[in-house]
Amino acid sequence: MSQITVFGGAGHVGSVAVQLLASSQQFSKIIIADVDKTRAEKIMEKTGSSAISFVETDADRPESLKKAMAGSSVVLNCIGPFYKYGPTILRTVLESKINYVDVCDDFDATEKLLAMDKTARDAGLSALIGMGSSPGVANVLVRFAADALLDSIDSVDIYHAHGGEPDEGGAVVKHRIHSMLIDVPVFLNGKLTTVKLFEKSGRALEEMADFPEVGTFPVYAYPHPETITLPRHIKGVQRVTNLGIVLPPAYAELIKGVVRLGITGEEPIEVNGRKVIPLEFAVAFILSRRPRLMKESGLTEAVGCLKIVVKGRKDSEPLTYHFTMSSKGRGMGEGTGIPAALGAILMQNRAIDRTGVFPPEGGVNPIDLLQTAGEFVKLGEKRGIPVMIERIDGQGHSTKMDIAELVKTF
Structure with missing residues (x-):
């Protein structure tokens, strides 16, 4: 049993x-x-x-x-x-x-x-x-690149965007708030350091990222653990970042706004004779506004994309691999x-x-x-993890690869 x-x-x-x-x-x-x-x-x-x-x-x-x-x-x-x-x-x-x-x-x-x-x-x-997913599949795909595709890895940049699920739990919102409050670990120039999301150090990492089948969105530093674990297991890597956004962008901005206002405490305060925990109010408020923001953005179904960009060398030639998993209707x-x-x-x-x-x-x-x-x-109609792989050589030539076929060679 x-x-x-x-x-x-x-x-x-x-x-x-x-x-x-x-x-x-x-x-x-x-x-x-x-x-x-x-x-x-x-x-x-x-x-x-x-x-x-x-x-x-x-x-x-x-x-x-x-x-x-x-x-x-x-x-x-x-x-x-x-x-x-x-x-x-x-x-x-x-x-x-x-x-x-x-x-x-x-x-x-x-x-x-x-x-x-x-x-x-x-x-x-x-x-x-x-x-x-991130962490998880992202880490395994980087391991795959290190073991099977490259002799050495210089950098790993992980991007993710998702949203549109019919509902969202309070624990998820608390995680989002927590991730904006703490210092965000990033691995830059071969060293682990931290940035603050709302300060210059955090803003320096913000960029626009293209997510196939989902769209192009601004992404910001996430305190996901790949930045602290991958450097311990991928020898020689000099850069590991994790950047993402929850969709729609207006929803992400709402959560950021609540965090900026400081409505995140866990000690009760008195409001009109009642004890209110600021964090619990913040979560309830955010979730109450979510349906309207989704409707205004036209986001009618769950969408998501995870993209991992791995740069390194094979036989001394610089190579870049893009691993992408996109979905619609799955969150x-x-x-x-x-x-x-x-x-x-x-x-x-x-x-x-x-x-x-x-x-x-x-x-x-x-x-x-x-x-x-x-x-x-x-x-x-498909089986397995739906990963698309793109290989880009030093001259910028791009080749699409089928991960299922790659697996058969090992």
């Missing part, structure tokens, strides 16, 4: 992961560990899988977490925001002697998770962190939940053979991930 517990399995990301795990039939039991029984029941009804069950779980109570994961061989953690819950949940999972996968996209939480590496190694456990839930489920499948099938706490580029074989996606992921 193989069992997996999905923390946050009724959420936007976790529910997608649960559905793929069910269709893959790699686990005989799938436990949705969540606070929302109604949403969990809808997922169980939608999949029609008798393998799925629900356990009400409180992420603030370690004993509740331990009860939900009892008997599992893998835990997939999709509970955010990770800066709040990530370290506590991983610590609890390691205490329960269970292998772990998550979609952590907060760099400060990532550093705390990586600090548990020795604890995991001493226990003979594996903890794959940041196995979503953050699919973009993050599908890779997370694939990571859990790889963990269960022992395709990940190292112990400790590590990011995707430090423990996932790119070929294993791509082949597993080809086996279990079907998007429309």
